Amino acid sequence: MKNFKYVLIAAICIAIAACSKDRIKHPSFEPMDEFFDANKVAEQEFIITNEDSSGPIIGNQGSKIHVSKRLFKYSDRADDVDFPYIIKLVELYKYKDVIFHQFPTPHTSGALNNGGEIRIRAFKETEELVLKPSNSFLSVFSSTVSEQNMNPFQGTVTSDDKFSAWNAASDGSTVVVSSNEYAYTSFLMGWITPAVNKPGAGTIDFTVNGSGGEVINLIIVFKDFHCVLSGKNLKLEGIPIGETATVLGMAKDQDGNFRLHKSDITTEASMTIELKMDEITEVNILNTLEVL
Amino acid sequence: MIQRLLICFALIFTVNYTVVAQVFDEIGLGPELVYNAAIGEPGIGIRSHMHFKKYFFLAPQITYFPGLVNIHELYVGASINAKLLPENNWSLYATGGAYYNMYINYASSANTVAKLHNFDLEGGGGITKNFGCYRPFLEYRVNSRWIESNFRLGLMFYFGNCKRGRTRELCPAYTRL
Numbered sequence: 101m102k103n104f105k106y107v108l109i110a111a112i113c114i115a116i117a118a119c120s121k122d123r124i125k126h127p128s129f130e131p132m133d134e135f136f137d138a139n140k141v142a143e144q145e146f147i148i149t150n151e152d153s154s155g156p157i158i159g160n161q162g163s164k165i166h167v168s169k170r171l172f173k174y175s176d177r178a179d180d181v182d183f184p185y186i187i188k189l190v191e192l193y194k195y196k197d198v199i200f201h202q203f204p205t206p207h208t209s210g211a212l213n214n215g216g217e218i219r220i221r222a223f224k225e226t227e228e229l230v231l232k233p234s235n236s237f238l239s240v241f242s243s244t245v246s247e248q249n250m251n252p253f254q255g256t257v258t259s260d261d262k263f264s265a266w267n268a269a270s271d272g273s274t275v276v277v278s279s280n281e282y283a284y285t286s287f288l289m290g291w292i293t294p295a296v297n298k299p300g301a302g303t304i305d306f307t308v309n310g311s312g313g314e315v316i317n318l319i320i321v322f323k324d325f326h327c328v329l330s331g332k333n334l335k336l337e338g339i340p341i342g343e344t345a346t347v348l349g350m351a352k353d354q355d356g357n358f359r360l361h362k363s364d365i366t367t368e369a370s371m372t373i374e375l376k377m378d379e380i381t382e383v384n385i386l387n388t389l390e391v392l
Numbered sequence: 393m394i395q396r397l398l399i400c401f402a403l404i405f406t407v408n409y410t411v412v413a414q415v416f417d418e419i420g421l422g423p424e425l426v427y428n429a430a431i432g433e434p435g436i437g438i439r440s441h442m443h444f445k446k447y448f449f450l451a452p453q454i455t456y457f458p459g460l461v462n463i464h465e466l467y468v469g470a471s472i473n474a475k476l477l478p479e480n481n482w483s484l485y486a487t488g489g490a491y492y493n494m495y496i497n498y499a500s501s502a503n504t505v506a507k508l509h510n511f512d513l514e515g516g517g518g519i520t521k522n523f524g525c526y527r528p529f530l531e532y533r534v535n536s537r538w539i540e541s542n543f544r545l546g547l548m549f550y551f552g553n554c555k556r557g558r559t560r561e562l563c564p565a566y567t568r569l
Binding site: 119120121122123124125126127309310376 | 429430431462463499500501502503506538539540541
């Protein structure tokens with residue numbers, strides 16, 4: 101009986117040591133904005149030293165921007181802008197770049213089927229310039245033409261430069277669609293996209309095992325037209341119905357591991373999806389987004 | 393699937409009983425209560441203790457966790473056990489075995505490597521008291537697949553021993569073949 105006591109004590113000690121709760125311990129989710137910021141495309145800077153060096157500015161993803169010094173002015177005074185000045189350009193064509201930049205293309209009545217998003221800004225040193233009244237500049241998008249009825253849309257941002265909304269341009273901006281390009285004439289600096297509204301009133305509610313699900317970045321990318329919609333709080337809204345799409349859920353867990361849900365769906369008016377937030381390496385999550 | 397596994401397991405103790413009875417010194421069969429201490433999950437099981445070479449016994453077994461708390465799963469396999477005190481009424485033994493694990497509700501698991509079919513190695517030890525016809529046991533094991541420990545409390549019936557002495561009438565239907 102003495103041995104029995106020792107064995108029992110030893111067993112209890114080992115039992116306490118061998119108590120992995122991995123099968124029932126659900127993760128708590130945390131945002132992964134740092135990851136998005138670390139991987140988003142860099143803003144390109146073009147220093148314009150004289151008018152002769154103009155011709156279109158060509159971004160590294162093929163966007164062509166036609167600008168001239170005479171178009172710009174300071175926002176608060178009438179002084180002439182001198183050389184050199186700087187054009188800054190962000191190009192978002194690939195789904196992964198839209199996701200990393202967290203600049204989706206929803207619209208008040210659905211989604212925007214778009215030909216890419218670009219942001220053009222002009223600076224004199226660190227001071228941002230604006231277009232003179234009634235002046236415009238031309239941007240030629242490098243995306244493949246897939247839609248003939250594109251309209252000009254302008255993006256707005258929050259005070260901390262995050263995505264706010266896309267609005268149909270009402271300032272005379274135009275989009276001319278030719279056989280191989282979208283030519284966008286803009287009367288406003290900043291975010292622009294040639295797009296056509298894709299109405300949608302579908303909603304997707306998400307469930308997930310774990311706490312903090314409201315911070316999970318929810319993303320839907322469409323297969324038959326170019327659009328990324330995103331959301332948080334376990335809900336996506338304004339979804340065009342009957343479309344094939346890929347749904348992503350991305351977050352970090354309490355241990356700093358990346359978690360990813362990915363599934364292919366056909367959208368319906370009202371859906372519920374249970375997120376399976378699998379642990380994934382940073383390399384694999386990058387590879388997953390690359391091939392969307 | 394579960395039904396087929398149960399049938400296969402039952403065959404070990406029925407169809408092949410004649411054969412195994414000739415190979416092993418004595419054979420016990422009995423139920424057990426199982427408690428997965430790591431995740432607080434109760435289960436039930438049935439097993440056999442098939443003794444041979446004085447120091448060893450083989451223990452084919454099946455364990456079912458019905459998911460009363462979280463985990464719904466099934467284990468089927470066998471262990472080889474070494475008796476450390478073979479001559480004593482109180483017998484300590486070390487156990488090591490291999491098991492097939494069907495993790496039925498794996499989809500709701502927090503563990504991202506969880507899947508339906510798994511292979512599991514388990515090791516541990518136990519103690520049993522020899523009362524002849526019936527022998528209670530308490531066993532402790534750790535599984536390698538999920539790194540979880542479990543306790544097993546069971547009662548083995550050695551029907552061959554029941555016919556000798558006063559307990560004979562308790563088990564009249566069984567004889568040692």
